[in-house]
Amino acid sequence: MADDGMLLNFEFGDAPLKSQVKFKGGRWRDRLKAQRSVKLHQDGPSSTPQDDDASRSAKRPRTEDGGSHRYAKMPRTADSNTKPPSHAMKTGQISSSLFTSNPAAVTDFEQPPVEEAEPAKPSNAPLSDEAENFHSLGLSRRVAQHLATKLEMKAPTAIQKNTVPVLIKEDSDAFLQAETGSGKTLAYLLPIVQRIMALSLNEDGTPKKTRVHRNSGLFAIILAPTRELCKQIAAVLEKLLRCASWLVCTTVIGGESKKSEKARIRKGVNILIATPGRLTDHLDNTEVLNVGTVRWLVLDEGDRMMEMGFEDDLKAIVRKIRVDKLEKENAEGVVLDGVLPSRRVTVLCSATMKMNVQKLGEISLEDAVHITASKSEMEGDADASNEAAFSAPSQLKQACIIAPAKLRLVTLIALLKSTFARKGSVMKAIIFISCADSVDFHYELLKDTKALEPPTPEDSGTQPDRNIHTESTVAPAAYVTSPANPKVMLHRLHGSLTQPVRSATLNAFSTCKDPAVLITTDISSRGLDVPAVDLVIEYDPAFAGADHVHRIGRTARAGRAGKAVLFLLPGSEEGYTSILSTSTPIAPQLYESILQKGLASAVNLPSTPTTAETEKQTWSSRAEALQLHLEQRLLAAASPASAANDDNAEDGGPPSKFNNAKGKPRQQQQKGYPIKPKDNPLLDAGRRAFRSHIRAYATHVREERVYFDITQLHLGHMAKAFGLREPPGGIGGGVARRAHNKGGGGGAGEKKGRMVGSGGANVGSSSSTRRDDGDGDGVGAAVDEDAARRMKQKMRMVMNASSEFNIG
Numbered sequence: 001m002a003d004d005g006m007l008l009n010f011e012f013g014d015a016p017l018k019s020q021v022k023f024k025g026g027r028w029r030d031r032l033k034a035q036r037s038v039k040l041h042q043d044g045p046s047s048t049p050q051d052d053d054a055s056r057s058a059k060r061p062r063t064e065d066g067g068s069h070r071y072a073k074m075p076r077t078a079d080s081n082t083k084p085p086s087h088a089m090k091t092g093q094i095s096s097s098l099f100t101s102n103p104a105a106v107t108d109f110e111q112p113p114v115e116e117a118e119p120a121k122p123s124n125a126p127l128s129d130e131a132e133n134f135h136s137l138g139l140s141r142r143v144a145q146h147l148a149t150k151l152e153m154k155a156p157t158a159i160q161k162n163t164v165p166v167l168i169k170e171d172s173d174a175f176l177q178a179e180t181g182s183g184k185t186l187a188y189l190l191p192i193v194q195r196i197m198a199l200s201l202n203e204d205g206t207p208k209k210t211r212v213h214r215n216s217g218l219f220a221i222i223l224a225p226t227r228e229l230c231k232q233i234a235a236v237l238e239k240l241l242r243c244a245s246w247l248v249c250t251t252v253i254g255g256e257s258k259k260s261e262k263a264r265i266r267k268g269v270n271i272l273i274a275t276p277g278r279l280t281d282h283l284d285n286t287e288v289l290n291v292g293t294v295r296w297l298v299l300d301e302g303d304r305m306m307e308m309g310f311e312d313d314l315k316a317i318v319r320k321i322r323v324d325k326l327e328k329e330n331a332e333g334v335v336l337d338g339v340l341p342s343r344r345v346t347v348l349c350s351a352t353m354k355m356n357v358q359k360l361g362e363i364s365l366e367d368a369v370h371i372t373a374s375k376s377e378m379e380g381d382a383d384a385s386n387e388a389a390f391s392a393p394s395q396l397k398q399a400c401i402i403a404p405a406k407l408r409l410v411t412l413i414a415l416l417k418s419t420f421a422r423k424g425s426v427m428k429a430i431i432f433i434s435c436a437d438s439v440d441f442h443y444e445l446l447k448d449t450k451a452l453e454p455p456t457p458e459d460s461g462t463q464p465d466r467n468i469h470t471e472s473t474v475a476p477a478a479y480v481t482s483p484a485n486p487k488v489m490l491h492r493l494h495g496s497l498t499q500p501v502r503s504a505t506l507n508a509f510s511t512c513k514d515p516a517v518l519i520t521t522d523i524s525s526r527g528l529d530v531p532a533v534d535l536v537i538e539y540d541p542a543f544a545g546a547d548h549v550h551r552i553g554r555t556a557r558a559g560r561a562g563k564a565v566l567f568l569l570p571g572s573e574e575g576y577t578s579i580l581s582t583s584t585p586i587a588p589q590l591y592e593s594i595l596q597k598g599l600a601s602a603v604n605l606p607s608t609p610t611t612a613e614t615e616k617q618t619w620s621s622r623a624e625a626l627q628l629h630l631e632q633r634l635l636a637a638a639s640p641a642s643a644a645n646d647d648n649a650e651d652g653g654p655p656s657k658f659n660n661a662k663g664k665p666r667q668q669q670q671k672g673y674p675i676k677p678k679d680n681p682l683l684d685a686g687r688r689a690f691r692s693h694i695r696a697y698a699t700h701v702r703e704e705r706v707y708f709d710i711t712q713l714h715l716g717h718m719a720k721a722f723g724l725r726e727p728p729g730g731i732g733g734g735v736a737r738r739a740h741n742k743g744g745g746g747g748a749g750e751k752k753g754r755m756v757g758s759g760g761a762n763v764g765s766s767s768s769t770r771r772d773d774g775d776g777d778g779v780g781a782a783v784d785e786d787a788a789r790r791m792k793q794k795m796r797m798v799m800n801a802s803s804e805f806n807i808g
C-alpha cells in the first residue's frame, strides 16, 4: 500500500488486533519498553483509566519533591467520554486516520469539577479615582486634565502611583517591575514629560520667560527591543505631548531610511525612541546627535533586549551617555539643572525578573530604587508581594488543551470557530506560533482565497480600497466564520516582513472593526498593546516559560477581562504547566470538547457545499472531513481547474500535470506518486513550515527540554498538523540526527514516525530555521553528537521490533 497516510476502511470487528511481535535480543529493560510501547499504541486513547494508570504515572513528569505531576481537575463530559469512531467515514470512502493511535493524556480528568470561583478582581486595573488622581501624584493640573479629558484616564494604576512621585522628586535610577498591561509606559513617560514641561511652565501653569522647543536639546532616550514597540511608545507619547505641543519626539528604529532619520534629528527632537542597534549606529555616525543634554535613559523590556543579543549595543549606549559631559545649561542658555535631574537617570522596565535583567541592571543602574505594583497597592494588604509582578493578571482566565499532534490543526480551527460563533463575544484573538514559516503557512491555509479573487470589470467601484502593504498579510478567514460572524479578518505578522508591511498589518489588526485574528511569532509577545484582544492562543508554547507571561499578557490589559489557551501535546509536555507562574490555575480542557463545540455545525468547506448529509454528520466525522479537505488542498496541484476545485488559486503554481480537466487528481496521484513541491506552493509552504517547526522545537531552553523533548515527538503525527501525509526530509543539522525519521503520515506510514530515545542533551538547530526573534538574531544550540548516536541506536532497536499497527 502506498505510504500516503491514508487508510482504507478495513473493518476488524470488535476484537482488537493483538501484538504478535516477540522481542528478542538486547537488554530486558529495552525489550520491556518496546513491548509497552506496542501495547500503548494498540490500546490508544480508548484504553480504560485503570489500564493506563501504570503507564500514566510512569510518563507523568516528576515534581521536585519526587511526586508525580497533578493538574487541576476537569470532568469528562458524557459526550466526550464517547470514543470518536476510528473509521468515521463509512461506505468505503478513503478516510484519514485522525482518531487512531493517539497517545493518551497523562492529565487526570476523572475528578469532579472545581467549583467555579468568584471572578478574580483585576490586578492591573486603574485604582479607584476617588482615592487617587494624577494631580495628587505631583503632575501639573494641565497634564492631569489632559489625561482625564483626552486620554480618558482619571486615576493611575498601581505602578504609576508608585513610580510618578519618585521620578518627579528624586534623581535616582529605578527598576520598574509590574505585570503586563499595568501601565508601565505612562509610569515612566509622565514624570519625564512633566519635568521637561517645567522648563517652560511655572508651577501654576503660567509660561516662563524662556520656553524650550524642539531645538533646545535631546532630554530623554527610550530604548525598546522591536520596531513595533518603539512605534507604540511613540504613539502614546505623541498623544501625551498634545498638551505640550512645543515638545517633539521621534523614532529611530531601522527598516527606514537612515537619511530621513538623520534629517529628523537635525530638525530637533526632545525625546528619542529607538531600537538599540539603530541608536548605536546613529551615535557612531550622526554628528548632529548630541547627548550632552540627555537626562533620562529608559530601557523598556530590558530582558528582551538582552535576549535578542543587544548586550554590546546596550553597554556601548550606556557608556557613551555616561561618559559624555553633562551640560548644565543648553546652547540657548536655559538652565537645565534643578528642573531636570542633575545626573543621568536610568530607568529599567520589565514584567518579569530574569537573570539577564539583573545583568542589565548591573550594566546600567547605580543605586537604583526598585519600584513594583505589589498586590498590597490593590488590596490594602500590608505585606507587599513581589510575586505579583511575575505572574499573569489575576483576572486572566487560563486553559490548556491537550491535543494529540494529529488533531492539533482541526482543534485549532474548531476553537476559533466556536470563539467566533457568538456575535460580540470575542472580537480579537492572537495566535502565537514558533516560527515565521509556520505563520506564513497557517495564514495561507486559513485564509479565504475566494474572497480575494481579483476584481472583475463588473466589480469596479464596488471593491473597497486595498492597502498595498497589507495585500499579502490581511485577508478574510475561511473555516472559522459563523452565521453570527460571517466575516473574520486574518492577519499575519513576523520579523521577516518589511517594515512598512509590519506597521500596516499591525495597524490593520488594531483598527479592524470586524472580528480579527493575528497569527504571529514572538515578535508580538512583548509590549504590544491592542486593548480589544480577548483571546490569546499559544498554539506553540513559548521557548522559555517566562515568555508565556508576556504572550498571554497581550490580553487582560488595564483591568479588562481576557482568556489564554495553551496547546500541549499529551505526555511530557503536560508537565510544563507546573513551571508556569500563574496567579490563577490553568484549567486543562479535553480536545474532544473543543471539537464537539466548534464542529457542532458544519464547517464551511470551500470545495464541499453544505448538504443535508453534511449537516447530519457527527463532530468527529466533520473533523475527519475537515482534515481530509485540508490535506487535499495541499496535494492538489495549482492548475486553474484545481484552483476552482480546491481553492488554491492564490498559490499560482504552474498548470498541473497531475490533474485532469475536471480538477480531479489523476490516477497516478492516488497511487501515491510523489508530487513535487513546486507543483503546489501551499504544499511547499507546509513542508517548509513543518521543518522549521521541528527545528524551532529543538530550541526550547535547556531546563524545559524535559517537557519539550524532541525525541518524544512523533514526526508522522506532527506532519498531519501541517496538512501533510508524511513528514518531509531535510530537517537538517542536529535535529535530523536526533530525529532520524523514516515515518509516514497518519496512516500506514505511522510505523516509524516516533522518535524514541534518551533525551536531555543539547539539540542543534539549523541556522535556516526562521524562528522569529523579532529584530534580533535566531537562536542556535550545539549538537551533542554522542547523545544523538545513543538515541539513534535505541530508536533503531525499538522501531525494528514494533510498529503502531502490527498489520501483517
Ligand SMILES: Nc1ncnc2c1ncn2[C@@H]1O[C@H](COP(=O)(O)OP(=O)(O)OP(=O)(O)O)[C@@H](O)[C@H]1O
Pocket: 126, 152, 153, 154, 155, 156, 157, 160, 178, 179, 180, 181, 182, 183, 184, 185, 186, 350, 351, 526, 527, 528, 529, 531, 553, 554, 557, 558
Ligand atoms: N491610568 C490608566 N487608566 C486607564 N488605562 C490605562 C492607564 N494607564 C495605562 N492604561 C492603558 O493600559 C494599557 C496597558 O499599558 P502599557 O502598555 O503601558 O502596559 P505595560 O505595563 O507596559 O504592559 P507590558 O508589560 O505588556 O508592556 C494601555 O492600553 C494603556 O492605554
